[in-house]
Amino acid sequence: MHDPLTARARDIVAAARAVLEREGPDALTMRRVADELGIRAPSLYKHLPGKEALETAIIADGFAEAAAAFEEAVDGAADPLSAFVAAYRAFAQAHPHVYRLMTGGPLRREDLPPGLEARTAGPLLRAVGSPERARAAWAFVHGMTILELDGRFPADGTTDPAWRDGIAAFRAVRPTGASRTSGARTARR
Amino acid sequence: MHDPLTARARDIVAAARAVLEREGPDALTMRRVADELGIRAPSLYKHLPGKEALETAIIADGFAEAAAAFEEAVDGAADPLSAFVAAYRAFAQAHPHVYRLMTGGPLRREDLPPGLEARTAGPLLRAVGSPERARAAWAFVHGMTILELDGRFPADGTTDPAWRDGIAAFRAVRPTGASRTSGARTARR
DNA sequence: GTCTATAGTGGGATAGAC
DNA sequence: GTCTATCCCACTATAGAC
Numbered sequence: 001m002h003d004p005l006t007a008r009a010r011d012i013v014a015a016a017r018a019v020l021e022r023e024g025p026d027a028l029t030m031r032r033v034a035d036e037l038g039i040r041a042p043s044l045y046k047h048l049p050g051k052e053a054l055e056t057a058i059i060a061d062g063f064a065e066a067a068a069a070f071e072e073a074v075d076g077a078a079d080p081l082s083a084f085v086a087a088y089r090a091f092a093q094a095h096p097h098v099y100r101l102m103t104g105g106p107l108r109r110e111d112l113p114p115g116l117e118a119r120t121a122g123p124l125l126r127a128v129g130s131p132e133r134a135r136a137a138w139a140f141v142h143g144m145t146i147l148e149l150d151g152r153f154p155a156d157g158t159t160d161p162a163w164r165d166g167i168a169a170f171r172a173v174r175p176t177g178a179s180r181t182s183g184a185r186t187a188r189r
Numbered sequence: 190m191h192d193p194l195t196a197r198a199r200d201i202v203a204a205a206r207a208v209l210e211r212e213g214p215d216a217l218t219m220r221r222v223a224d225e226l227g228i229r230a231p232s233l234y235k236h237l238p239g240k241e242a243l244e245t246a247i248i249a250d251g252f253a254e255a256a257a258a259f260e261e262a263v264d265g266a267a268d269p270l271s272a273f274v275a276a277y278r279a280f281a282q283a284h285p286h287v288y289r290l291m292t293g294g295p296l297r298r299e300d301l302p303p304g305l306e307a308r309t310a311g312p313l314l315r316a317v318g319s320p321e322r323a324r325a326a327w328a329f330v331h332g333m334t335i336l337e338l339d340g341r342f343p344a345d346g347t348t349d350p351a352w353r354d355g356i357a358a359f360r361a362v363r364p365t366g367a368s369r370t371s372g373a374r375t376a377r378r
Numbered sequence: 379g380t381c382t383a384t385a386g387t388g389g390g391a392t393a394g395a396c
Numbered sequence: 397g398t399c400t401a402t403c404c405c406a407c408t409a410t411a412g413a414c
Contacts, residue, residue, distance in 0.1 A: 050408075105339055106340050
C-alpha cells in the first residue's frame with residue numbers, strides 16, 4: 001500500500017536522489033545516503049522501511065516530474081507526438097539514472113500514489129489516439145532512449161535520423177489512414 | 190580483445206547459461222556455477238578470467254543463436270518485417286534471462302567475436318532497407334519486448350494489438366511512400 | 379531522533395598445496 | 397586441474413542505549 005511520507009522521510013528521499021543522480025545506481029546504498037545527510041545508516045530505518053521504499057519514492061517523484069513535463073509539452077502543441085518525444089528525450093537525458101530506475105524492471109504499482117502512472121501515460125495517449133498505439137509508440141520511444149543511454153547504437157554519428165524515422169512511422173498510420181486531416185480523438189482503428 | 194575459449198571453458202559457459210536460464214540473474218554467481226559442475230568456485234578462474242568473461246561468453250552465444258534464427262525467418266519471407274518480429278519475440282520469450290543479459294546495459298564489443306553484432310543486425314536491416322529505419326524498428330521491437338518482460342504494460346489483456354500497430358507503422362513508411370510496390374533496397378528517404 | 383555495535387548474508391577473487 | 401583456506405568487500409537490518 002502507498003503511504004505518504006513524513007517531512008524527514010522526504011529529506012532522505014531528496015538526499016538519495018541526489019546521490020543517485022550524481023554517482024549512479026551503485027552508489028545508492030543506505031550508508032551512502034546516510035553520509036549525505038551526516039547521519040548513520042541505521043537511523044534511516046526509523047523513517048523508511050528499507051531500501052525498496054527509498055527507490056520507490058524516487059521513482060514516484062520521477063513520474064510526477066515527467067508527467068508535468070509531458071503535459072506542458074503536449075498541451076496545445078501543433079505536433080503533439082513530436083512534442084512528447086522531445087520532452088521524453090529531454091527528461092531521460094537530464095536524469096539518466098532516475099530514468100533507468102523508473103523503467104528498468106518491474107514496477108511496484110501498489111506502492112505508488114494512485115493514478116500517477118495513468119497520469120504520466122496520458123499525454124502520449126492523447127497524442128496518438130488509442131491505447132494500443134500509445135503502447136507501441138512508448139515502446140519505440142523507450143527503446144530508443146534506453147539503447148542510446150546504454151551506447152547500444154554504433155557510434156557512427158547522431159541518432160536523430162532514427163528518431164525522425166520512428167516519429168514519421170507512427171504519424172503516418174493515423175486511425176483513418178488519412179495523412180493529417182483526421183482529428184477524431186476517440187477513434188480506435 | 191576477443192579470445193577463443195578452451196573446451197573446458199565452453200563447459201563452464203554452458204553450465205552458467207543453464208543456471209541463468211533456470212534460476213535467473215541473481216543465481217548467476219561463481220559459486221553456483223561451480224556447484225553446477227561439481228567443482229569449487231576458485232577452479233573456475235583457471236579457465237576464465239572472471240565473471241565478466243563468463244557473462245560475455247553467454248552473450249556471444251545468444252547473439253549467434255539469435256542471428257541464425259533471424260536469418261532463417263527473414264530469408265525469402267513474403268513479409269520480412271513481420272517474420273523478423275515473430276522470430277525476435279520467440280527468442281526473447283524462450284530465453285528471457287539471456288535476452289536481458291544481452292540487451293540490458295552496455296555491450297563489451299571488444300570481447301565479442303568480430304562481426305557477430307553486425308551479423309545479428311543484418312536481417313532487420315535487410316527487412317527495412319536503411320540503417321536509420323533499422324535502428325528505429327529495433328528500438329520499437331526491443332521496447333515492446335523488454336516492457337512486456339518487465340510487466341510494464343497494464344495487464345488488461347494481450348499486447349498483440351500494440352505489436353500489430355507498431356509493425357503497421359514501420360511498414361507504412363516505405364522510402365518512396367508507396368504501400369508495397371517499392372522494392373528499392375538502397376533508397377534512403 | 380540518533381547513536382553505537384553487531385548480526386547475518388552474500389559476493390568476487392587469490393595463494394598455495396596436492 | 398582441482399582443492400582448501402581465506403581475504404576482502406559490501407550490503408540490509410536489528411537491538412538497545414542515549
